[in-house]
Amino acid sequence: SLWNDLPCVVLSPAQAIVVYTDREVHGAVGSRVTLHCSFWSSEWVSDDISFTWRYQPEGGRDAISIFHYAKGQPYIDEVGTFKERIQWVGDPRWKDGSIVIHNLDYSDNGTFTCDVKNPPDIVGKTSQVTLYVFEKVPTRYGVVLGAVIGGVLGVVLLLLLLFYVVRYCWLRRQAALQRRLSAMEKGKLHKPAKDSSKRGRQTPVLYAMLDHSRSTKAASEKKAKGLGESRKDKK
Numbered sequence: 001s002l003w004n005d006l007p008c009v010v011l012s013p014a015q016a017i018v019v020y021t022d023r024e025v026h027g028a029v030g031s032r033v034t035l036h037c038s039f040w041s042s043e044w045v046s047d048d049i050s051f052t053w054r055y056q057p058e059g060g061r062d063a064i065s066i067f068h069y070a071k072g073q074p075y076i077d078e079v080g081t082f083k084e085r086i087q088w089v090g091d092p093r094w095k096d097g098s099i100v101i102h103n104l105d106y107s108d109n110g111t112f113t114c115d116v117k118n119p120p121d122i123v124g125k126t127s128q129v130t131l132y133v134f135e136k137v138p139t140r141y142g143v144v145l146g147a148v149i150g151g152v153l154g155v156v157l158l159l160l161l162l163f164y165v166v167r168y169c170w171l172r173r174q175a176a177l178q179r180r181l182s183a184m185e186k187g188k189l190h191k192p193a194k195d196s197s198k199r200g201r202q203t204p205v206l207y208a209m210l211d212h213s214r215s216t217k218a219a220s221e222k223k224a225k226g227l228g229e230s231r232k233d234k235k
Contacts, residue, residue, distance in 0.1 A: 019124060021129040033104060035099050055081070081108075
């Protein structure tokens with residue numbers, strides 16, 4: 001049949017582009033805040049890449065476009081709420097589509113959406129970040145928790161360092177004591193040998209002294225005997 005004669009062609013599904021933003025950012029009234037936006041694409045960065053930022057006020061239903069980048073040029077909203085307050089700080093070569101909002105106000109609270117198109121990779125979901133503007137930016141729980149964890153880890157590392165220093169000093173002292181004990185044991189082993197050699201040297205001297213005393217005694221006895229005999233002869 002005709003269908004059997006046609007070649008079988010398998011079309012691989014297109015990989016969707018993935019956009020990343022923070023979940024939320026905090027800013028103080030009158031300050032500035034950076035809305036980060038990056039993406040992953042299966043294609044090389046195209047010359048036709050585009051970034052679009054939309055803003056939905058807190059409690060509002062409609063989102064309005066406040067920034068657009070296309071053909072290598074940024075197009076900033078010059079008539080709306082963010083007039084002259086948006087700055088382009090992204091770089092498509094690094095897959096970065098971030099913007100900065102200056103001079104924050106309470107009315108800026110809301111949700112910002114980043115949309116990226118990198119032809120032919122144009123299919124994918126957008127990413128949203130919520131902006132909270134305060135009179136004074138509160139300390140975030142994550143920052144406090146991170147500081148506490150960092151402090152605990154610092155204390156643990158300090159204790160480990162102290163333990164290893166003490167252990168090193170103790171092992172060094174034990175090694176010194178062991179060397180002293182070994183030296184003392186070697187001294188005791190060599191001492192008897194020295195004493196025996198000394199005794200060996202003293203033995204002939206003692207024998208000589210004994211022989212001299214014996215000969216002296218014999219001579220005195222012989223002399224006394226001769227005197228006795230001479231007295232008998234005189235009688």
